[in-house]
Amino acid sequence: MINLLRADFYKLFHTRVLYVCTFVLLCYVGIVAAAFYSLDHMPQEKKEMLQAGNQAGEGVSLTVDDETDLSEQFLQSGTQFVGGVIEEIGVIVMIIGIMIAILVGGEFKERTIKSMVAKGYKREHIVITKVIVSAIATIIMVTCAALVAFLVGSVLSGNVNNYNNSELLAKARCILGGLAIFVAFSSLFTLIVIAIRNVEISVVLNMIIIMMLPNILGVIESTWKIPFSKIQLTEGFNKVIQSNASIVNMVHLGILFVGYVIISTIVACLVFKRADVK
Amino acid sequence: MEYVLQTNNLTKSYAGKCVVDHVNMNIKRGDIYGFVGKNGAGKTTLIRMVAGLALPTQGDIKLFGSKELSEQRRRIGTTIENPALYPHMTARQNLEYYVRLYGIPEKDVIDNLLKLVGLENTNKKKSKNFSLGMKQRLAIAIALLGNPDFLMLDEPTNGLDPFGIKEMRELLLELNKKGITILISSHILGELSKIATAYGIINNGVLVDEFNKNELMERCKRCIKIKVDDTKKAIAIIEDKFGTVEYDVLPDDRIRLFSHINKVSDVNKQLVLGDIAVESIRVVGQDLEGYFVELMEGKNND
Amino acid sequence: MVVGILILIIVILSFRLYLYRRQLSSIRKQVEFIRENETNMELSITIHQKEWNSLIVSLNKLLKDIKRCKYVTLNQENLFKQTITSVSHDLRTPLTSASGYIQMLYKGGLDEEKQKEYIQIIQNRINSVTVMLNQLFEYTRLESNVYELDYERIDLNGIVCDTISMFYDELVQSKIEPDIQIEEGPVWVFGDSLAWIRIIENIISNAIKYGENWIGILLQKEDNGIYLRISNRTSTIEQKDVEYIFERFYTTDLSKTKKSTGLGLAIAKEFAIRMGGTIEAELNDDIFAISIRMKSA
Numbered sequence: 001m002i003n004l005l006r007a008d009f010y011k012l013f014h015t016r017v018l019y020v021c022t023f024v025l026l027c028y029v030g031i032v033a034a035a036f037y038s039l040d041h042m043p044q045e046k047k048e049m050l051q052a053g054n055q056a057g058e059g060v061s062l063t064v065d066d067e068t069d070l071s072e073q074f075l076q077s078g079t080q081f082v083g084g085v086i087e088e089i090g091v092i093v094m095i096i097g098i099m100i101a102i103l104v105g106g107e108f109k110e111r112t113i114k115s116m117v118a119k120g121y122k123r124e125h126i127v128i129t130k131v132i133v134s135a136i137a138t139i140i141m142v143t144c145a146a147l148v149a150f151l152v153g154s155v156l157s158g159n160v161n162n163y164n165n166s167e168l169l170a171k172a173r174c175i176l177g178g179l180a181i182f183v184a185f186s187s188l189f190t191l192i193v194i195a196i197r198n199v200e201i202s203v204v205l206n207m208i209i210i211m212m213l214p215n216i217l218g219v220i221e222s223t224w225k226i227p228f229s230k231i232q233l234t235e236g237f238n239k240v241i242q243s244n245a246s247i248v249n250m251v252h253l254g255i256l257f258v259g260y261v262i263i264s265t266i267v268a269c270l271v272f273k274r275a276d277v278k
Numbered sequence: 279m280e281y282v283l284q285t286n287n288l289t290k291s292y293a294g295k296c297v298v299d300h301v302n303m304n305i306k307r308g309d310i311y312g313f314v315g316k317n318g319a320g321k322t323t324l325i326r327m328v329a330g331l332a333l334p335t336q337g338d339i340k341l342f343g344s345k346e347l348s349e350q351r352r353r354i355g356t357t358i359e360n361p362a363l364y365p366h367m368t369a370r371q372n373l374e375y376y377v378r379l380y381g382i383p384e385k386d387v388i389d390n391l392l393k394l395v396g397l398e399n400t401n402k403k404k405s406k407n408f409s410l411g412m413k414q415r416l417a418i419a420i421a422l423l424g425n426p427d428f429l430m431l432d433e434p435t436n437g438l439d440p441f442g443i444k445e446m447r448e449l450l451l452e453l454n455k456k457g458i459t460i461l462i463s464s465h466i467l468g469e470l471s472k473i474a475t476a477y478g479i480i481n482n483g484v485l486v487d488e489f490n491k492n493e494l495m496e497r498c499k500r501c502i503k504i505k506v507d508d509t510k511k512a513i514a515i516i517e518d519k520f521g522t523v524e525y526d527v528l529p530d531d532r533i534r535l536f537s538h539i540n541k542v543s544d545v546n547k548q549l550v551l552g553d554i555a556v557e558s559i560r561v562v563g564q565d566l567e568g569y570f571v572e573l574m575e576g577k578n579n580d
Numbered sequence: 581m582v583v584g585i586l587i588l589i590i591v592i593l594s595f596r597l598y599l600y601r602r603q604l605s606s607i608r609k610q611v612e613f614i615r616e617n618e619t620n621m622e623l624s625i626t627i628h629q630k631e632w633n634s635l636i637v638s639l640n641k642l643l644k645d646i647k648r649c650k651y652v653t654l655n656q657e658n659l660f661k662q663t664i665t666s667v668s669h670d671l672r673t674p675l676t677s678a679s680g681y682i683q684m685l686y687k688g689g690l691d692e693e694k695q696k697e698y699i700q701i702i703q704n705r706i707n708s709v710t711v712m713l714n715q716l717f718e719y720t721r722l723e724s725n726v727y728e729l730d731y732e733r734i735d736l737n738g739i740v741c742d743t744i745s746m747f748y749d750e751l752v753q754s755k756i757e758p759d760i761q762i763e764e765g766p767v768w769v770f771g772d773s774l775a776w777i778r779i780i781e782n783i784i785s786n787a788i789k790y791g792e793n794w795i796g797i798l799l800q801k802e803d804n805g806i807y808l809r810i811s812n813r814t815s816t817i818e819q820k821d822v823e824y825i826f827e828r829f830y831t832t833d834l835s836k837t838k839k840s841t842g843l844g845l846a847i848a849k850e851f852a853i854r855m856g857g858t859i860e861a862e863l864n865d866d867i868f869a870i871s872i873r874m875k876s877a
Contacts, residue, residue: 002599002626007379014375015366112362115420116379118329120351277331280618307618342617353621381624383636425620456651457620 004121004129009136012103018137021099025092025145029085033152036081081153082146083171086178087241089234090210092142093185097206099141100134100189105199108278117277124269131190131265138186142179170241177240177253181233184260185210191264195271231256280307280343282428282459283328287337290323297323299483300337305461305476309490310454312474313463316574320483321463322359325430329356342427355426357434361417365406369397369416372405373423380424391419396445410437418446422453429453430461435469447473471566479573486573500563502535502542507555509533515552516545603627607636614643659828663842671712674705681705718778719828719843722850729772729854733877736767736776736806740799743780747788751795754788759796767799767806768877771855779851780810782844783870787812791868805876811869818863825861845870 012018086092107113116126188209193202214235217228236253283305290298298320305311315321326332328339330351341350364372373388392398395415400408405416414437421429435443450460451473464470470477476490489497506512509531516525516535524536538545539561549556564572603625610623622640625632681698684690690698721727740762751758787795791812798809817825824830828846845861848870852859857874 003379003381003624006626006628007375010375010378011364011367014371015364110362110365111360112364114329114331114356114358115362115376117331118351118354118356118358119380119424120330120348120354122348274333276333277326353619381626381628383623383625383628383633384640424624425622427619427621457618 001121001125001129004116004125005132008129008133012133012137017099017102017106018141021095022141022144025095025141026148028091029145029149030152032085033081033149033156037156077157078150078154079168079171081157082149083174085149086142086146086175089178089181089237092145092178092182093210094207096138096141096182096186097189097210098203099137100186101193101199101202101206103137104130104134104190104193105197105202108193108197109199111278114277123273127194127268127272128265130194131187131261131268134186134190135183135261138182139179142182146175173250174241177237177250180253180257181237184233184257187261187264191268191271194268197275231259233260281305281340282307282309282342283461284340284343285324285328285337286340288324288327288334288339289336290320290327290332291335297483298327298334301480301483301485303478303485304488305459307459308454308457309459309476310450310474311459311461312470312477313461313480314465314467314470314477314570314574315463315480317465319480319574321480322432324480325356325358325432325461325463329354329358329430331358352424353427354430355421355424355428356430356432357414357417357421358430358432361413362420363405363408363413363416366404368402368404369400369408369412369419372416373419376420376423382424387423391422394422394449395419411439411442414438415442418449426458428459428461432463433465434462435464435466443469467567467570479570481574494566494569498564498566498569499536500539500561502539502545502559503562504533504535504545504549504559505531505557506533506549507531507557511552512549512554515548515554519548520545599627603632620647667712667716671709674708678702678705715843715847719847719850722847722854727854729775729851731770731772731855733768734771734773734776736769736799736808737762737765739773739776740780740797740808743777743784744797746781747784750788756788756791756793756795759794761797762799763801767801769806769855769874770877771874772851775851775855779848779872780808782848783810786844787868790814790816796869801876802873806874807871808873809869809871811867813866814868815866817868822861822863826859 113126117123189202189206192205192209193199196202196205214232217232220226221228233256236249236256239249240253281304283303285301285303287300287302288298289296289300301320301324303324313321313325323332327334328341330347338345339347341347342353344350364375367375369392370388373391377388389398392400395418397412397415397419400412405413408416414434418431418434421431435446438446447469450462454460454473462470462474474491476488477494478488479486504512509527512533513525513527516522516533520538520541522535522537526534528534535545542559542561546556546559549559607623607625610621613619614621614623622643623636625636678701681702685695685698718727744758744760784795784797787810791814794813796809796811798807798811800807821830826845826849828843830846831842849859852872852874855874857872859870859872861868861870863869
């Protein structure tokens, strides 16, 4: 299996998918940083944007809570910006979904999977390799984005850090927790792509999962009291990033992470084992 | 005799339709096995099952005499249907990928292979920009990585110009001399007949026949085909009057006489004089293509 | 913190060690597999580290050598079996023929001239058997290094001329006009005169047997050495035969009708090399030539 990993990592670093997706994420980070920076220097527009933001509802934007002090800067320090970026999991998970759909799905589309299968590698090993490579790709992408966010944030705001120790700890939890759920999502997406073996449909499905599924499950939960929130990654994450998060919450997130990764891998193995490879 | 591949009642059905029907295929070590059949006859499906891409509905496969297929598949190189290449990587990068996948430690393997298939000057060209012929060559190079003992090539001359086909043929003969067994599935009978040492004919999923080159020559030999009512008596007359034992008797009372082919009327006369009812008598001799087409259409020997 | 890092390092190192052990056992399994099965497979590894890589590459080269040896041995065996078959056939034919003639003589009732003719034929047949056996014997001795060559200063000029004249009858019979270009004066080399005679004999004999209507013999001095070239017109040799022509038991496809042991040129080559010279063959259109170079004395 080590050879499978070596080969797949070679492919990861010699094709464009990882680089393009990271670039897209970095652009997003850059644009937000620029927006915040210019808003910080334009007090009047700031208020208007806040109003509009609250009325616009959900979406791909950094909304601020009603309680936020409007006199505060958007961009305060490097660490604050990193935290803010990571907390916006919607955007990042979408890009992860697209990246994995292309990375793993591409193998099925180009039929290159058959080279591995025909040489006698066990199907389980192939699946596990894909899960690992997707996870590493995700980690690389997010880490790059975090570093850049930190640098840009620090440079533009002039401060590296404006948190005290406990807040810093909270931000650290946020970043680690974020990485955990991103990896968990990547495993889930890998499972979906292996099950469907079609790039375009996987992309759509991955989008649906991150954009609509939480709402749908929320509605089902409040109506029929099925505790979906216990197994939802986004919920687990939200609990962890709050300042009063306890060890229980972190363990809960940890279990979710491990659970998602393991169950996705096992199901993907089962699905792939009996499949006809084109 | 060592068999590289033996299938036993290998079957594959999709939604009730039998695409590969209880096939018993045998490929001997060192043969170049020409796998012949119409489009959709089941050739590719069978190869995919041997390669492990599709799971058989029924039956089993033995590779190199063993049922440990995962282990033995390491010794196989395949090109199946469309060449499986990474489109955004160059020829060299594609090979680098596979070198890592197979754990090959030698550094010069890639250069040698590229030279062998004639792709050493492609440099930065991404494989999505290759012509079909170049893709085919790269696929062969990949199949040759890892020193396989058995090559399964699905329509390897597809997309090659006549010069490329000649090069491919010479390459395959070279490889066969080194002891590599080759399975080629193809439509182009002319090419196959130049190099194949054994043949398997498949029609509608059924392996109609399997024979080697010598047998094929035998069957297509020129002869007089005679249908009579009493074969034993007819044979006695032939032996007596013409002094030859070069004949055989087919089922359904047909005699094939391999000598005296220019004396059809004499043979006829002698048989009639000997009180044999000669239903039909004519000279036949088939070219390979005719014979194959007959087999592929499923007609019996007439 | 420091403890944490130390523990991490230990974990990584143990994992590495585990991988190394796994690799060792994987290599052992592969070697066993290659020994037990006839396969082209070579060793492959998962940990690619400089030392591992070079070891495995060297082992693979060893495997390739073994494979090549097996291949060569197999070929030699096949070639040898083929030769035994054809040599026995070649020996049987003249003996059978001689036996036939003896039968006829035994029957009697032939006039004296006929009898003499038949006896001569029988003698010829037995001679050709003797020649073949001699060749085989000579070659075997050469190969097993039992042969001892005398080294003395000899005049090639004389030897070449003498040998050519030995073939006079045959040349006349085959209607071949030899084109002889030999330098004036003695041509000195160090060597064994009997060996030289054999070399020239075998080459000329070949040329007469397989050649057509023309033979060229050239002997001249060159720089510090001598150059002997014997050429003939031929239609039985193709370009692809040229590189194998000196191999023992080698006969060209197109010459299958004319039987020989295929040892003549192999013997010539052995002798030439033993005496410190070089021997080459080339084919230009339909002219086949064998050239020998040696240092002069």
